[in-house]
Amino acid sequence: xxxxxxxxxxxxxxxxxxxxxxxxxxxxxxxxxxxxxxxxxxxxxxxxxxxxxxxxxxxxxxxxxxxxxxxxxxxxxxxxxxxxxxxxxxxxxxxxxxxxxxxxxxxxxxxxxxxxxxxxxxxxxxxxxxxxxxxxxxxxxxxxxxxxxxxxxxxxxxxxxxxxxxxxxxxxxxxxxxxxxxxxxxxxxxxxxxxxxxxxxxxxxxxxxxxxxxxxxxxxxxxxxxxxxxxxxxxxxxxxxxx
Amino acid sequence: xxxxxxxxxxxxxxxxxxxxxxxxxxxxxxxxxxxxxxxxxxxxxxxxxxxxxxxxxxxxxxxxxxxxxxxxxxxxxxxxxxxxxxxxxxxxxxxxxxxxxxxxxxxxxxxxxxxxxxxxxxxxxxxxxxxxxxxxxxxxxxxxxxxxxxxxxxxxxxxxxxxxxxxxxxxxxxxxxxxxxxxxxxxxxxxxxxxxxxxxxxxxxxxxxxxxxxxxxxxxxxxxxxxxxxxxxxxxxxxxxxx
Numbered sequence: 001x002x003x004x005x006x007x008x009x010x011x012x013x014x015x016x017x018x019x020x021x022x023x024x025x026x027x028x029x030x031x032x033x034x035x036x037x038x039x040x041x042x043x044x045x046x047x048x049x050x051x052x053x054x055x056x057x058x059x060x061x062x063x064x065x066x067x068x069x070x071x072x073x074x075x076x077x078x079x080x081x082x083x084x085x086x087x088x089x090x091x092x093x094x095x096x097x098x099x100x101x102x103x104x105x106x107x108x109x110x111x112x113x114x115x116x117x118x119x120x121x122x123x124x125x126x127x128x129x130x131x132x133x134x135x136x137x138x139x140x141x142x143x144x145x146x147x148x149x150x151x152x153x154x155x156x157x158x159x160x161x162x163x164x165x166x167x168x169x170x171x172x173x174x175x176x177x178x179x180x181x182x183x184x185x186x187x188x189x190x191x192x193x194x195x196x197x198x199x200x201x202x203x204x205x206x207x208x209x210x211x212x213x214x215x216x217x218x219x220x221x222x223x224x225x226x227x228x229x230x231x232x233x234x235x236x237x238x239x240x241x242x243x
Numbered sequence: 244x245x246x247x248x249x250x251x252x253x254x255x256x257x258x259x260x261x262x263x264x265x266x267x268x269x270x271x272x273x274x275x276x277x278x279x280x281x282x283x284x285x286x287x288x289x290x291x292x293x294x295x296x297x298x299x300x301x302x303x304x305x306x307x308x309x310x311x312x313x314x315x316x317x318x319x320x321x322x323x324x325x326x327x328x329x330x331x332x333x334x335x336x337x338x339x340x341x342x343x344x345x346x347x348x349x350x351x352x353x354x355x356x357x358x359x360x361x362x363x364x365x366x367x368x369x370x371x372x373x374x375x376x377x378x379x380x381x382x383x384x385x386x387x388x389x390x391x392x393x394x395x396x397x398x399x400x401x402x403x404x405x406x407x408x409x410x411x412x413x414x415x416x417x418x419x420x421x422x423x424x425x426x427x428x429x430x431x432x433x434x435x436x437x438x439x440x441x442x443x444x445x446x447x448x449x450x451x452x453x454x455x456x457x458x459x460x461x462x463x464x465x466x467x468x469x470x471x472x473x474x475x476x477x478x479x480x481x482x483x484x485x486x
Contacts, residue, residue: 014446016282018273019417019461025287030261039259041294042287044268051284074427075447076434116430151449174262184317187359191319203257204318206394218262 003169004064006032007041009055011070011080012150015044024069024155031159036169037065047071052083060087060145065166067159070150072139074116080147081140085124088143095123098138105136131161173224175231178242180214182206189237190217197230199223246412247307249275250284252298254313254323255393258287267312267398274402279412280308290314295326303330303388308409310402313393315382317359323390324383328367331386338366341381348379374404416467418474421485423457425449432480433460436473442466443473 008028014020025042032039041059045051052071059066071080085092098121106113120137123129130139130146132154139148139158148158179186183206194202200221207214219230235241251271257263268285275282284302288294295314302309314323328335341364349356363380366372373382373389375397382391382401391401422429426449437445443464450457462473478484 013444014448014461015268016272016285017276017415017417017463018269018271018282019446020448021269025258026261026264028261029259033260039261040289042259044285046283073447073449074430075445076430076437077444077446111425111427114427114431116434117427119430172260174260182354184354184357184360187317187319187362188357191359194319201256201320202318203262203320204316205257205263206316218257220260 003036003038004167005062006037006039006065006067007043007059007063008039009052009059009066009068010042010044010150011047011052011068012044013047013077016046022069023152024150027152027156028067028069028159031163034171035163035166036171037166038169047077047079049079049083049086052080053087056084056087056145060143064144066145068145068147069155072120072137072147072149074119074137078119081122081124084142084145084147087145088124090124090126090142092122092124094118094121098123098129101129101138102136130158133157133161170222172220172222173227174218174220175227176243177217177219177231177234177238178214179217179234179238180212180240180242181238182213183215186215186217186238189234193230193233197221197226200226200230202230246279246281247410249280249282249308249310250286250302250306251282252295252302252309252311253285253287253393254290254295254311255287256290256320258313259289265312266395267393270395270399271310271312271402274406277414278406278409279414280409281412290320290322292322292326292329295323296330299327299330299388303386307387309388311388311390312398315363315380315390315392317362317380321362324365324367327385327388327390330388331367333367333369333385335365335367337361337364341366341372344372344381345379373401376400376404413465415463415465416470417461417463418470419486420460420462420474420477420481421457422460422477422481423455423483423485424481425456426458429458429460429481432477436476440464440469440473443469445473 015022071078124142127140127142134154134157203218205216219227221227258265314321367385370383370385377397377400446461448459462470464470
């Protein structure tokens with residue numbers, strides 16, 4: 001059995017201009033890996049209808065799941081919900097269940113409902129709501145696309161609730177070996193080992209610290225024994241390696 | 244005159260698995276904005292031939308420039324150069340100028356050239372080298388695609404050299420107004436203002452600090468006077484706003 005695959009789509013001019021540094025991609029990448037879902041692609045697009053709709057259509061066709069972040073607030077440039085509805089050919093309008101969630105939240109806080117806030121209750125037909133325990137305005141799942149907020153605290157809370165109901169696969173086993181050699185010295189043995197173990201993935205990440213240059217070799221795979229055997233082999237080739 | 248557009252393509256399983264948090268996207272986004280080049284898309288793909296080649300082909304056709312990060316080291320999974328060559332239908336082999344740069348660097352450091360290190364001198368035909376003042380192994384420009392290293396210190400040094408020879412456009416003027424209201428209260432006036440000023444972009448970014456919830460409104464555009472006028476208008480609508 002192979003794991004489900006996933007793509008992430010971040011919507012936001014502020015990321016592309018460099019005003020804001022995204023943190024949702026890294027957060028979701030870690031969460032999905034732990035859940036046994038393989039993230040294989042991420043994209044960031046502008047707050048523009050064609051860019052969002054085209055990306056949703058392409059990613060939805062290619063992956064088990066698509067997770068989006070951003071563009072579901074009350075302002076004029078929050079158009080993600082409309083674009084996801086359009087990508088699936090679904091109507092979108094204020095939905096009673098979403099409106100009730102918002103109204104209860106605003107009533108409790110003494111905030112007035114207005115036209116802008118009501119936009120956040122616009123949900124495509126056939127979608128399932130994603131709970132927002134932080135600020136009430138819900139995300140939603142339509143088809144295989146999970147639409148969430150861009151504000152990191154809200155995004156992370158939505159991911160918590162969402163992953164609890166998504167079937168995961170087998171989280172890969174990952175082991176690290178630090179070899180205090182140049183990457184060019186590690187590459188040869190690593191290539192041989194990778195050729196002999198097509199079911200494993202071998203990454204090599206050079207870095208420098210106060211002891212000098214070194215390489216972290218990361219071996220990943222579904223079978224713990226195979227990962228351990230590859231690490232043991234590398235530790236023989238490079239006797240000074242540190243687990 | 245509109246500004247050149249750009250896309251960024253990050254190549255790396257380690258970003259998608261959540262092992263590593265990318266910093267090159269945010270760095271390049273800020274540098275391009277300051278250089279008057281509009282980044283309109285970013286993608287992260289796996290270390291796989293089809294994924295890289297397809298992304299290079301699609302992004303190269305849609306943008307003035309494509310900037311890549313990652314996959315040009317000495318190991319078996321460093322296949323970016325081959326994929327970019329394939330996307331342009333160009334041959335790739337060890338090139339004398341790149342080999343000479345590497346050999347001089349290794350000679351100075353007393354490091355032995357080997358087959359793995361020599362891979363980093365493989366450059367597509369017709370490409371222009373991008374200088375690597377950190378560790379010598381060059382990036383390259385082929386067509387409108389600029390291929391750079393993934394290690395942030397090397398990536399950033401390559402961007403420095405590259406941008407010095409790329410024609411930029413007009414950096415947008417950007418001004419910020421902090422409004423201590425809910426985003427749902429700011430959205431209405433912002434929508435009206437955005438409708439009246441199609442040449443400007445209006446972003447709204449809610450946040451919370453020890454004084455409570457607030458919204459940063461960012462107005463961007465090519466014309467400083469138009470940006471200032473929009474900010475002045477918002478400051479009238481929200482007299483407690485902070486510049």
